[in-house]
Amino acid sequence: MSKPKTILIVEDEALLLESIAIKSRQYGFRTLCAKDAEQGMEMLKKETPDLIWLDVLLPGMNGIEMLEKIRNSTSPAIRDIPVVIVSVSTSARTRLKAVELGISGYIVKGEKGIDATISEVSKILVHR
Amino acid sequence: MTLYPFMPFKIFLKKATGKISSQKKYRFEDAIRDLSHILVRNPRLDTLIEGLLGYLGEILGTEQKAAFLQGEIPGKFVMHDASRFDGRDSILTDFSPLIRYFILPPPSEMTHSKEILDRDELARECARLRMPPEPLYHKEALVRELNRLGVVLAVPIFSKEKLLGLLLLGEKRSRKPFSRGDLRFLDVVSHEAASFIENALNFERILRLDEIQSEFITVVSHQLRTPLSISRWNFELLLGGTFGKLEPKVQEVIRYIYHALLTLTQGLNNFMTAIEIETNQIFARLQEVEFSPDIIEEVVAQFQEIIKQKNIRIEKEFLFSGRASIDLSKIQKVIEVFLDNAIRYSPDSSTICIKTERREEGEIAELMVSCEDQGVGVSPKNRALVFNRFFRGEEAKKISPSGYGLGLYVAKAYVEMHGGKAWVEEKDSKGSIFRFTVPLKTQSV
Numbered sequence: 001m002s003k004p005k006t007i008l009i010v011e012d013e014a015l016l017l018e019s020i021a022i023k024s025r026q027y028g029f030r031t032l033c034a035k036d037a038e039q040g041m042e043m044l045k046k047e048t049p050d051l052i053w054l055d056v057l058l059p060g061m062n063g064i065e066m067l068e069k070i071r072n073s074t075s076p077a078i079r080d081i082p083v084v085i086v087s088v089s090t091s092a093r094t095r096l097k098a099v100e101l102g103i104s105g106y107i108v109k110g111e112k113g114i115d116a117t118i119s120e121v122s123k124i125l126v127h128r
Numbered sequence: 129m130t131l132y133p134f135m136p137f138k139i140f141l142k143k144a145t146g147k148i149s150s151q152k153k154y155r156f157e158d159a160i161r162d163l164s165h166i167l168v169r170n171p172r173l174d175t176l177i178e179g180l181l182g183y184l185g186e187i188l189g190t191e192q193k194a195a196f197l198q199g200e201i202p203g204k205f206v207m208h209d210a211s212r213f214d215g216r217d218s219i220l221t222d223f224s225p226l227i228r229y230f231i232l233p234p235p236s237e238m239t240h241s242k243e244i245l246d247r248d249e250l251a252r253e254c255a256r257l258r259m260p261p262e263p264l265y266h267k268e269a270l271v272r273e274l275n276r277l278g279v280v281l282a283v284p285i286f287s288k289e290k291l292l293g294l295l296l297l298g299e300k301r302s303r304k305p306f307s308r309g310d311l312r313f314l315d316v317v318s319h320e321a322a323s324f325i326e327n328a329l330n331f332e333r334i335l336r337l338d339e340i341q342s343e344f345i346t347v348v349s350h351q352l353r354t355p356l357s358i359s360r361w362n363f364e365l366l367l368g369g370t371f372g373k374l375e376p377k378v379q380e381v382i383r384y385i386y387h388a389l390l391t392l393t394q395g396l397n398n399f400m401t402a403i404e405i406e407t408n409q410i411f412a413r414l415q416e417v418e419f420s421p422d423i424i425e426e427v428v429a430q431f432q433e434i435i436k437q438k439n440i441r442i443e444k445e446f447l448f449s450g451r452a453s454i455d456l457s458k459i460q461k462v463i464e465v466f467l468d469n470a471i472r473y474s475p476d477s478s479t480i481c482i483k484t485e486r487r488e489e490g491e492i493a494e495l496m497v498s499c500e501d502q503g504v505g506v507s508p509k510n511r512a513l514v515f516n517r518f519f520r521g522e523e524a525k526k527i528s529p530s531g532y533g534l535g536l537y538v539a540k541a542y543v544e545m546h547g548g549k550a551w552v553e554e555k556d557s558k559g560s561i562f563r564f565t566v567p568l569k570t571q572s573v
Contacts, residue, residue: 016361019362019365057350088349088354110354110361110393111393114361115364116429
């Protein structure tokens with residue numbers, strides 16, 4: 001059996017973080033959970049996930065800033081991790097900035113059901 | 129006549145003022161012509177005032193100058209482009225004798241003054257008349273205020289009877305008093321500039337309103353979407369049994385709340401999208417994709433529960449195969465809106481047919497998607513209106529009283545972002561056919 005793929009979920013809403021993690025595990029993924037970008041960056045020092053699920057509006061460093069740090073990382077393994085932005089923000093400016101930095105998807109939080117959302121994310125992992 | 133076609137403003141100003149200062153004296157007609165040039169080419173308030181004051185400063189030989197213009201709060205006049213202006217105030221209110229002078233008529237008069245105030249002239253008048261000061265309006269207070277602000281002239285800018293602001297000018301570098309000719313020139317300037325300043329003030333106000341609207345969209349979207357998504361996803365986990373088996377009655381209540389939440393979420397999303405469409409904040413990001421039946425199956429899957437509940441049969445006729453240049457999530461949203469309407473307005477145990485096909489429109493190859501139902505239909509008079517924002521037909525309101533009338537509006541806008549068309553067609557039997565087309569290759573939209 002192949003090793004399950006790992007998703008790092010960066011989300012500040014505890015209940016949301018828990019529900020995403022539960023559903024992701026139901027889909028067979030291993031999950032790493034970070035409640036803010038700083039914690040997420042710390043986790044990246046120890047482990048390289050297969051995908052990062054990244055919220056934008058986070059306390060302290062925001063998701064776009066974290067994405068920028070990832071893309072400017074000196075480690076190629078971290079620099080190339082696919083990132084999916086999952087945010088309540090539909091702002092074209094945020095979206096463009098994220099696309100410029102390099103993302104694998106931009107999902108508007110809550111627009112689709114949790115199954116449809118995780119399934120969309122899993123497609124990105126499968127195609128990797 | 130000298131023309132400065134397409135000349136950068138700063139070069140123009142340098143040339144115009146250079147010519148005048150080298151002549152020591154300005155020619156009235158030339159100055160008015162140059163000034164018109166400045167007024168016409170600067171629709172934004174900051175550059176307009178900078179240009180106007182810069183020019184006046186150069187040709188009249190004054191260092192200190194500032195403009196105080198009506199701000200967002202009535203009665204408050206905000207400083208713009210102050211240069212060597214010693215006054216500490218960045219705002220003048222209607223407590224200032226200067227502002228009061230121009231907005232309140234003096235006790236003996238019916239209307240307020242629109243004349244330029246000259247400090248030296250006022251001071252001379254005060255010395256000559258030696259009259260006791262009047263409580264609200266007296267010349268000594270005006271002289272004190274002009275001294276406090278470190279200026280000699282206050283040029284009022286009026287639009288009809290409304291004071292738009294004041295241009296304040298300090299002493300001339302030569303220390304000479306302003307001549308009658310200067311005052312006459314400034315009087316013409318104040319009349320000429322009024323409509324331009326008013327337009328620029330209105331333009332700034334509109335831009336500010338746009339900003340407020342964008343901020344409002346962002347705040348509403350963030351504040352509402354976060355709790356809605358937390359609730360939606362957790363209700364789904366609850367109903368899916370992730371947190372344990374639910375009692376049938378509890379399950380029924382949660383399902384009911386969940387559907388109410390979905391209606392609210394969908395309404396909010398459509399509402400926010402409609403605002404984004406109106407404010408041009410949304411656009412299609414076209415990518416070439418393989419338009420497989422899965423794309424439609426994914427949308428149909430979202431409605432499985434209601435399809436089962438209403439015992440609706442979904443017929444699929446996927447005649448199109450190939451690649452299409454589309455924004456996939458937006459096209460799926462259009463199909464979702466069509467299917468949602470078809471299910472909502474169809475009787476139980478009826479059939480809905482979804483069809484995809486290739487169509488040639490002139491030289492352009494298109495993908496056409498149709499959704500045909502046996503529902504209530506759209507009356508001929510409403511066919512052109514159903515895609516309008518907030519429109520809801522009488523037939524639709526009878527079946528589903530709640531609803532915002534935004535789904536089809538958003539769907540049509542999304543299709544048009546692709547350079548396509550969306551419409552509803554007449555049907556021989558009961559029901560309606562909603563169709564949309566999008567070009568297969570990227571068009572310049």
